[in-house]
Each structure stands twice: as C-alpha cells, then as structure tokens.
Amino acid sequence: MQNPLLENFQTPYQSAPFNEIKEEHFLPAFQELIKISEKEIDDIVKNPEAPTFANVIEALAFSGEKLDVVSGIFFNLNSAETTDEIQKIAQEVSPLLTEYSAKISQNEQLFEKIKKVYDEKEKYELNEEQQTLLKETYKGFVRSGALLNESDKEKFKIISIELSKKSLQFGQNVLAETNNYFKHITDEKDLAGIPAPILEQYREEAKERNLDGFVITLQYPSYLPLMTYAENRELRKELALANGKKSFNNNEFDNQNLIKEIVGLKQEKAALLGYKNYADYVLEERMAKSPDKVYTFLNELLEKAKPFAEKEIEELKSLAKADGIDEMESYDHAYYAEKLRKQKFDIDDEELKPYFQLEKVQEAVFGLASKLFQLEFKETDKIQKYHEEVKTYEIxxxxxxxxxxxxxxxxxxxxxxxxxxxxxxxxxxxxxxxxRPHISVVCNFSKPTADTPSLLTFQEVTTLFHEFGHALHGVLANTTYPNLSGTSVKWDFVELPSQFLENFCYEPEFLKTFAKHYKTGETLPDEKINKIAASKNFLEGYQTLRQIGFGLLDMAYHSKNEKINDIKTFEVQETKATNLYPSNPETAMSTSFSHIFQGGYSAGYYSYKWAEVLDADAFQYFKENGIFNPEIAAKYKVLLSSGGTKDPMELYINFRGSEPKVESLLKRAFG
Known part of the structure; x- marks a missing residue:
C-alpha cells in the first residue's frame, strides 16, 4: 500500500497532505518511522569516531524529524477531528511511541556518549543555545531513567507506557461523556431569559439531530449561555449536574479508578528516580523549582484574594435572595454574576456579541501582530485541510x-x-x-447560522487572543534546534505570551479598532468600551480563588503520597479553603480535569496564576511607555523568538530590566 505519510510531502511548504491521508495509513507509518528513527539512533551509537557535540548532541536533536511531523498530524487529529478508529489507533500508537522514547532514553551506549560530551563540554566552545541543548539533553536522559539499574529501567518503561495509555483513556472518557449527553426541550417557555441568537443555535442543534424544538449540549458554546441566562433554575441545575458528573457516573466512562491509577503510576515513576513525589520531579524543571514555593505562592494569593471573593459572593447572594433563593448554589453563580455585571456596568454578553463578529476579531488580532511584530497574514486555498471549516493562512x-x-x-x-x-x-x-513552523489554533465558538455570522462573547474574544498569543510564540520562533523552539519552554513560562495578549482586549484605543456592529458597522459606543475596561476585574476575587483551588488540588494529587480512597472526599478536602458554594455529592471536578490527567499540567496548574504575575508585569511595562511602543515590542519579540534557548527568568529580565513583581498582579486585580 502506498502511504503518503512515508513520502516527502509534495505540498506547499511541505504541509500535511490531508486529502491523501487515510486512517489506515497511520499505524503502518508509525511502525516504519519508528524503525527509521531507531536506525538514526543506532548510527549515532555505532559511529566509530570519538563522541563530539556535533555527532552526538546535534545528531540526536535532529533525529526522528519525520516521526515528529506524523505524530503532530495524528495527535492533532485525535483532538480536533477524532473518530472511533483514530481513538483505537491512538491506544495502539501511544505505547509504541512511549516504548520508542524509553529505548532511546535508556540506551546505555548512547548515554555514555552524551555523558562524555557533557563531561568535556569546556573543550567545545559552545554558544549559549548549544550549551542549553547539551545541558537539557543530559538532564533529560537522567530524568528518563538513564542512571537506573536494568531492573528499574524496565519498571520505568512499563510505567511510562501505562501512563500514556491511561491518560489517553481519561480524555476519551471525558469526550464520550460530553458527546453522549443532550437536553431536548420542546416548550420555548422552559428557555425564558435566553437571548434569541442562542435559541436559534439550540434550534439548529435540534435540526441536526432531526428533532423539533431545541437541543442543549455540554459543549461550551451551548452549555455556558444556558447557565448564564436561563431563568429556569431547575434546568440550570440539571445541566450543571450533567456537566459536573462527566466521568463520575460509575459507568464504562468513569474516571475515578483511572485517576487513582494515574496518580499511583506517577508517584512510582518519581520514586524510581529518587524524588519524594511527582511534584518534586516536575518542579525541578520549572521556574517555581519546588512544591513548597508553589504552595507559598498560592497561599499568599489566597490570603489576598479571599476577602474580595467573599464580598463578591455576598453581592450575588443578595440578588438571589431577592428572587427568593435562600441557599445559593454553584449552578446559580453564572446567572447572578451576569445580572450583577449588567447592573454594575450595564453590559451583557448578548448585547456585546453583535460587535464581535469572529472575522473582525480575527482581523484585529492579525492587525495587532502586524503592528507589534511586522507580520502579514494572507489567506490561502492551496493548503490541504483536515476539515472544510478549517482556514489556512500564510504569514x-x-x-x-x-x-x-x-x-x-x-x-x-x-x-x-x-x-x-x-x-x-x-x-x-x-x-x-x-x-519554518506550521501552527494551529483550535477553538469552540458558536457556529454561524443561516441569518447570523459567528458572534463572540467578550470572554471568547479574550480566548482567541489567548490562543493567538501561544501561536505567536510558535510563529516567531527562531532557534537552531526543534526541541528548543517556540513553546518548548519551562511550563510555568509558557502561558506568558498567551495571557499577555489578552490585556489588549481591555484597552479602549485598541477595542475601538474592531468592536463594530456586524450589521451597521457602528463602533461600540465609548460608554460600553469604557465599561468593558472597567469590568476587567469583575469578580476577580472569585476567579482567582477558583484558579487557586484547581492549583491546590493539582498539587495535592501530585505532592501528597497518601492513598486516595475516594476521589470526591479528597477533592472536597483539598479545595475547602477556596470553595464558596456547597459541594454537590453527585458531582466531581477531578474526573474531567483533563489539564492534569490528560494534558501536560500535572503539578503545573499553578502556572496560570504564576504567568499572570509575568503578564501583568510585562503589560505594565507597555502601559507605562505606550501599548504599541516599537522599542519594547522589539524586545518582547526577542523573548518570544528565543524559545527555550535561555533560562526564562534571564529572558524576562533582558526584556523588562528586572524580575517580575507579584505586586503588578495584585494591583491590576484588586487595585
């Protein structure tokens, strides 16, 4: 069988040939490319010449290039356009890739050569990026078990394979639970309070399922508007329960035991390498360095934020009380938060949405990248796509x-x-x-309907800017080695570019350039723009506490070596200092906490708040000198293009002139 994944891509920029790829191509491609990559490693090991930086470290950095590309194509499809067959292939492929990685990291002869170059590094006159590559390569092997005895190496490999399988299964279970639920409503009265464009969206969803009336799903653009606007409290409760019970239903998609297994395997892995716990293992490679420092950081923020959060919730409770609700529940929060926001700032999402047409917001983010970094975006139809809704641009x-x-x-x-x-x-x-890189931004915004283009809530506007901030980190990458390029930085530094870009959404002079009504072209009135800017810190105390709660729960799973008997009990105990609403025994957040059990945020969820300190401090620098200041933008561009070639704190100081100050975040959040 001819397999396009095994050939040189005859496409513009050697982009992925999606039109030619079939699902059955993936497994044989992985099997063949793993063999080719293993041969490249074998050539490094068997090279009769004395080990040097070039024939060992650089050769290793550039090995497996085609395997990396095919992995990128496959796992991106598994996230953005998966099928039952792709999920099945993922369960077969993940252990193969884990085993391949383990074979490299535990190859004694290869490690001997790496160690020799590392021990003799002084004689090579390496530049800064080469020094970083050498240090990271050596350390990566040690952290992957290169110094273990044979028996422990085998254990390490088995644990790594099991973790890759179980993490995949976790995500597949959450996706299945999300897709399996929908609420069908025939009487429009049950949807009182929900704006007309959202009702139209629910009608479209019903039509797609060949049903009359309305259908609400657990997809974010469907679920969140219902929780925000539905006057029907029982309906809000039902949807919140369905969402909160994802993979907590004691069925085939339940994640409770899977969490215990994943946490146990991570602890075993850390112990094998001589660490007290998995958080110690992870944080050695982060800016934070230790669990103690993370806990200190989170608890300091908790102490500052909690009084503000409690005051905010009291305001919401007084609104609920006026509606006859004596005991406010978490499923009431979004509804009364929107009421309070409208009361305080006289704005609501549905009123703003007509001014945030997706295409115009995208134009704005492209324009910002052009103004700051001299980038130009041209839509092209010559790049093959994995789905007809995808659009492609040359930059x-x-x-x-x-x-x-x-x-x-x-x-x-x-x-x-x-x-x-x-x-x-x-x-x-x-x-x-x-x-040059091929970057992808994936979101879940409301689809256009027959009468209306895709219109974004303001939160969705900031989401697009957030993800585009990550994209710029990739787009501007300018390093020699692929494993130090773009977002290949310390995990608690990776959110700086994304969160930094969100700040522009609250700047009146920038908002005016794109907040225009999709029908009339009228610019959002100054009064509303000023209210958006003023609302930036609305319920900031509550949001901060919520993020701290996620961070504390993540740290508890990965730094406490205690046996977890019951997921719900553990979750309640570890987040009680941040919970401002009663906990519902029927729901659990952990069972769909994909960031830490499927994604790469294990012992790293705190990094969202950590990066907020960085982004608040960085944007303050722009604010003091002009938000489009070309000299500061040029310095920031250097930070982005440097990837992981330098210690992130050094990169930050080179840009800012000093270390970031937590006061910048506190000042922005609480004045």
Missing amino acids: FENGEFKALLYVDYFPRKGKRAGAWMTSFKNQFKKNGENS
Whole structure:
C-alpha cells in the first residue's frame, strides 16, 4: 500500500497532505518511522569516531524529524477531528511511541556518549543555545531513567507506557461523556431569559439531530449561555449536574479508578528516580523549582484574594435572595454574576456579541501582530485541510515566509472541548535553511447560522487572543534546534505570551479598532468600551480563588503520597479553603480535569496564576511607555523568538530590566 505519510510531502511548504491521508495509513507509518528513527539512533551509537557535540548532541536533536511531523498530524487529529478508529489507533500508537522514547532514553551506549560530551563540554566552545541543548539533553536522559539499574529501567518503561495509555483513556472518557449527553426541550417557555441568537443555535442543534424544538449540549458554546441566562433554575441545575458528573457516573466512562491509577503510576515513576513525589520531579524543571514555593505562592494569593471573593459572593447572594433563593448554589453563580455585571456596568454578553463578529476579531488580532511584530497574514486555498471549516493562512515578515497558520473555530462531534494552540511542525535551522513552523489554533465558538455570522462573547474574544498569543510564540520562533523552539519552554513560562495578549482586549484605543456592529458597522459606543475596561476585574476575587483551588488540588494529587480512597472526599478536602458554594455529592471536578490527567499540567496548574504575575508585569511595562511602543515590542519579540534557548527568568529580565513583581498582579486585580 502506498502511504503518503512515508513520502516527502509534495505540498506547499511541505504541509500535511490531508486529502491523501487515510486512517489506515497511520499505524503502518508509525511502525516504519519508528524503525527509521531507531536506525538514526543506532548510527549515532555505532559511529566509530570519538563522541563530539556535533555527532552526538546535534545528531540526536535532529533525529526522528519525520516521526515528529506524523505524530503532530495524528495527535492533532485525535483532538480536533477524532473518530472511533483514530481513538483505537491512538491506544495502539501511544505505547509504541512511549516504548520508542524509553529505548532511546535508556540506551546505555548512547548515554555514555552524551555523558562524555557533557563531561568535556569546556573543550567545545559552545554558544549559549548549544550549551542549553547539551545541558537539557543530559538532564533529560537522567530524568528518563538513564542512571537506573536494568531492573528499574524496565519498571520505568512499563510505567511510562501505562501512563500514556491511561491518560489517553481519561480524555476519551471525558469526550464520550460530553458527546453522549443532550437536553431536548420542546416548550420555548422552559428557555425564558435566553437571548434569541442562542435559541436559534439550540434550534439548529435540534435540526441536526432531526428533532423539533431545541437541543442543549455540554459543549461550551451551548452549555455556558444556558447557565448564564436561563431563568429556569431547575434546568440550570440539571445541566450543571450533567456537566459536573462527566466521568463520575460509575459507568464504562468513569474516571475515578483511572485517576487513582494515574496518580499511583506517577508517584512510582518519581520514586524510581529518587524524588519524594511527582511534584518534586516536575518542579525541578520549572521556574517555581519546588512544591513548597508553589504552595507559598498560592497561599499568599489566597490570603489576598479571599476577602474580595467573599464580598463578591455576598453581592450575588443578595440578588438571589431577592428572587427568593435562600441557599445559593454553584449552578446559580453564572446567572447572578451576569445580572450583577449588567447592573454594575450595564453590559451583557448578548448585547456585546453583535460587535464581535469572529472575522473582525480575527482581523484585529492579525492587525495587532502586524503592528507589534511586522507580520502579514494572507489567506490561502492551496493548503490541504483536515476539515472544510478549517482556514489556512500564510504569514510573512517583511515579505519573507514566516509560518503557516491553520484556524479551526467551531464545535464538532469529533473535537474535544476548549481551545488550544498546537503545531504540525516545529521551526528549526538545518543545512543553512530556516525551516519554518506550521501552527494551529483550535477553538469552540458558536457556529454561524443561516441569518447570523459567528458572534463572540467578550470572554471568547479574550480566548482567541489567548490562543493567538501561544501561536505567536510558535510563529516567531527562531532557534537552531526543534526541541528548543517556540513553546518548548519551562511550563510555568509558557502561558506568558498567551495571557499577555489578552490585556489588549481591555484597552479602549485598541477595542475601538474592531468592536463594530456586524450589521451597521457602528463602533461600540465609548460608554460600553469604557465599561468593558472597567469590568476587567469583575469578580476577580472569585476567579482567582477558583484558579487557586484547581492549583491546590493539582498539587495535592501530585505532592501528597497518601492513598486516595475516594476521589470526591479528597477533592472536597483539598479545595475547602477556596470553595464558596456547597459541594454537590453527585458531582466531581477531578474526573474531567483533563489539564492534569490528560494534558501536560500535572503539578503545573499553578502556572496560570504564576504567568499572570509575568503578564501583568510585562503589560505594565507597555502601559507605562505606550501599548504599541516599537522599542519594547522589539524586545518582547526577542523573548518570544528565543524559545527555550535561555533560562526564562534571564529572558524576562533582558526584556523588562528586572524580575517580575507579584505586586503588578495584585494591583491590576484588586487595585
């Protein structure tokens, strides 16, 4: 069988040939590319010449290039356009890749050569990026078990394979639970309070299922408006219960035992390598360095934020009380938060949405990248796509090709919830050529209807800016080695570019450039723009406490070596200091906490708040000197393009002139 994944892609920029790829191509491609990559490693090991930086460290950095590209294509499809068959292949492929990685990291002869180069590094006159690559390569092998005895190496490999399988299963269970639920409503009276455009969206969903009336799903653009606007409290409760019970239903998609197994395996892995717990293992490679420092950081924020959060919730409770609700529940929060926001700022999402047409918001974010970093975006139809809704753009800098960008904005059955940036191909320099990246931004915004284009809530506007901030980190990458490129940075640094870009959404002079009514072209009135800016810190105390709660729960799972008997009990105990509503015994957050059990945020969820300190401090620098200041933008561009070539604190100080101050965040959040 001819397999396009095994050939050189005869496409523009060697982009993924989606039109030619079939599901049955993936498994044989992985099997063959793993063999090819293993041969590349074997060539490094068997090279009779003395080990050098070039023939060991650089050769290793550039090995497995085609395997990386095919992995990017496959796992991006598994997130954005999955099928039962792709999920089945993922369960077969993940252990193969884990085993392949383990074979490399536990190859004694290869590690001997790496160690020799590392021990003799002084003689090579390496530049800063080469020094970083050498240090990270050596350390990566040690952290992957290179110094273990044979028996422990085998244990390490088995644990890694099991973790890859179980993490995949966790995500597949959450996706199945999300897709399996829908609420069918025939009487429009049950949907009182919900704005007409959302009702139209619910009608469209019903039509797609060949039903009359309305259908609400657990997809974010469907679920959140119901929780925000539905006057029907029982309906809010029902949807919140369904959402909160995802993978907590004691059925085939239940994640409770899977969580215990994942946590146990991570602890075993850390113990094998000589760490007290998995958080110690992870945080050694983060800016925070230790669990103690993370706990100190989170608890300091908790102490500052909690009085504000409690005051905010009292305001919401007084609104609920006026409606006859004596005991406010978590499923009432979004509804009364929207009421209070309208009362305080006289704005609501549905009133603002006509001013945030998706295409105009995208134009704005492209324009911002152009103004700050001299980038130009051209839509192209010559790039193959994995779905007809995907759009593709060529990005240029001063006329020179910089990157490919794929954007995929709307929910589908085969797409997981949320929003993310990823890449199909990293940037690197080889044989005198700067090979440019292929970046993807994936979201779940409301689809356009027959009468209306896709209109975003203001929160969705900030989501698009957030993900585009990550995309710029990839687009501007300018490093030699692919494993130091773009977002390949310390995990608690990776959210700086994304959260930084969100700040522009609250700047009146920038908002005016794109907040225009989709029908009339009228600019959002100054009064509303000023209220958006003023509302930036609305319920900031509550939101901060919520994020701290996620961070504390994550740290508890990964730093406490106690046996977890019951997921719900453990969750309640570890988040009680941040919970401002009664806990419902029928729901659990952990069982759909994909960030830490499927994604890469294990012992790292705190990094969202950590990065907020960085982004508040960085944007303060712009604010003091002009938000489009070209000199500061140029310095920030250096930070973005440097990827993981330097210690992130050094990069930050080079940009800002000093270390970030937590006071910048506190000042922005609480004045």
